[in-house]
Amino acid sequence: MATRHAQLPRQRQPDLERDYSRTSALGFEPPETGTVRCLAHGFPTPLARWHVHDEYELHIITATSGKAFVGDWIGPFRPGHVVLAGPRLPHNWLSDDMPEGGVPERDLVIHFLHEPIAEAARHLPELGELLPMLERARHGIEFFGLSERAIAHWHAVKRARGFERFAAFCAFMADLARCTDYRLLSSVQMRGEDDEAGSDQVNSLVDRIMRDYALPLSAADLAAELGMSESRFSRFFRRATGNTFTDFVNRVRVNRAGQLLMETDRLVSHICYEVGFNNLANFNRRFLEVKGVTPSEFRRQADHRFGGRPT
Numbered sequence: 442m443a444t445r446h447a448q449l450p451r452q453r454q455p456d457l458e459r460d461y462s463r464t465s466a467l468g469f470e471p472p473e474t475g476t477v478r479c480l481a482h483g484f485p486t487p488l489a490r491w492h493v494h495d496e497y498e499l500h501i502i503t504a505t506s507g508k509a510f511v512g513d514w515i516g517p518f519r520p521g522h523v524v525l526a527g528p529r530l531p532h533n534w535l536s537d538d539m540p541e542g543g544v545p546e547r548d549l550v551i552h553f554l555h556e557p558i559a560e561a562a563r564h565l566p567e568l569g570e571l572l573p574m575l576e577r578a579r580h581g582i583e584f585f586g587l588s589e590r591a592i593a594h595w596h597a598v599k600r601a602r603g604f605e606r607f608a609a610f611c612a613f614m615a616d617l618a619r620c621t622d623y624r625l626l627s628s629v630q631m632r633g634e635d636d637e638a639g640s641d642q643v644n645s646l647v648d649r650i651m652r653d654y655a656l657p658l659s660a661a662d663l664a665a666e667l668g669m670s671e672s673r674f675s676r677f678f679r680r681a682t683g684n685t686f687t688d689f690v691n692r693v694r695v696n697r698a699g700q701l702l703m704e705t706d707r708l709v710s711h712i713c714y715e716v717g718f719n720n721l722a723n724f725n726r727r728f729l730e731v732k733g734v735t736p737s738e739f740r741r742q743a744d745h746r747f748g749g750r751p752t
Contacts, residue, residue: 454704455531458494476557477610479599480550484536485543491533491746496552497578498526499613501591504544505536510746511581512627513699515732515739521588525617527578528555530627533746549595551610568611574618581626582617590616628696642667643681654693655717660686694718695731702736703743709736 463469467488470478482488484505491510502522509518510533511526518534526532536547555575562568574582584591594613601609650658663686664674678686694716701712710721713736718724728736 456490456492458492475603475606476553477598477606478552479595480548480552481546481599482548482550483543483545484539484547488548489533489535491531493529493531494552495528496554497528497575498524498532499551499553499617500524500526500532500534501549501588501595502534502547503549503592504547506538507534507536508742508745509534510743513696513703514581514626515734515742515746516626523584523587523591524626525574525578525582525584527575527581530579530581532581535745549592551595551598551613553610571614571618574614577625580628582623583626584617584620585622585624587616587620643678646678647682650690650693654690654697655715658690658717690717691727692731695728698724698728698736699732699739699743702740709740712736 460472465471467486468480468482470480472478480488500523502518503520506517506519509516509522509524510531511524512530512532524532534548536544558568558571558575562572591613594609594616597609598606598613646663649663660674660678661671664671667674669677675686678684678689682689684692698712698716701707701715702709705712707715713721713724716724718727725735728734728739732739734742
């Protein structure tokens with residue numbers, strides 16, 4: 442009788458990248474370089490893997506095109522793709538049109554930690570201008586129309602040392618912070634209310650939706666709890682979040698479903714009900730609207746993030 446070999450579980454979680462593994466042979470600068478460290482590499486490379494680290498990563502693509510994976514977002518990239526990914530946000534870039542023998546340079550990267558910037562901003566108000574952008578980077582930010590300037594900024598940072606390097610880095614970050622043509626990649630986009638009381642209400646609502654997304658959620662019930670009419674609540678919610686209440690809840694549920702599709706082998710039908718949908722056809726339709734692909738295709742593409750080819 443033929444021997445059956447136990448099938449190893451598929452990898453689902455990103456690798457945690459530690460500083461001690463960042464050798465100069467892979468293009469990393471040593472820690473004593475300073476607060477801001479540069480990296481350039483080609484493709485293929487062992488660095489192209491589904492991974493996380495404690496630093497922000499400012500990533501510029503200079504050659505090839507393919508699929509980018511940032512948190513629960515999967516989308517195309519091409520030369521000129523500029524992304525700022527926040528700490529512990531998993532990511533990977535995989536080229537689909539690589540020439541034979543690969544390419545010597547595909548990625549220009551800058552790594553920096555949050556704490557030195559945040560601490561310095563306590564004493565230097567000018568640096569405080571970067572903090573809202575760094576907060577958005579928790580979702581990953583793709584910037585548009587900045588590719589040539591971003592490459593020039595990267596080279597200016599790379600060739601500088603000491604204070605001049607930090608000054609070049611600040612000029613780069615200021616350019617990004619001024620950019621209004623961008624999109625958030627992972628999870629639901631939010632816009633804050635102007636008044637503090639409204640902001641508190643919105644934050645409370647969002648926290649509740651994020652916690653209770655699998656439960657029946659009714660705009661009428663939440664409006665009554667806030668002492669609002671349903672129509673006033675709908676206007677208030679849309680003004681604060683940029684989404685209707687139903688669309689927002691569906692996006693939260695779809696993003697949670699995407700996480701489960703990426704991290705588990707649960708059946709699509711089981712995930713549908715687990716995240717709060719009560720109809721598989723509606724789940725598939727909403728998932729396609731938000732992610733641009735079906736749940737099954739999303740899982741197939743997500744498995745590709747480890748470096749394999751689509752099956």
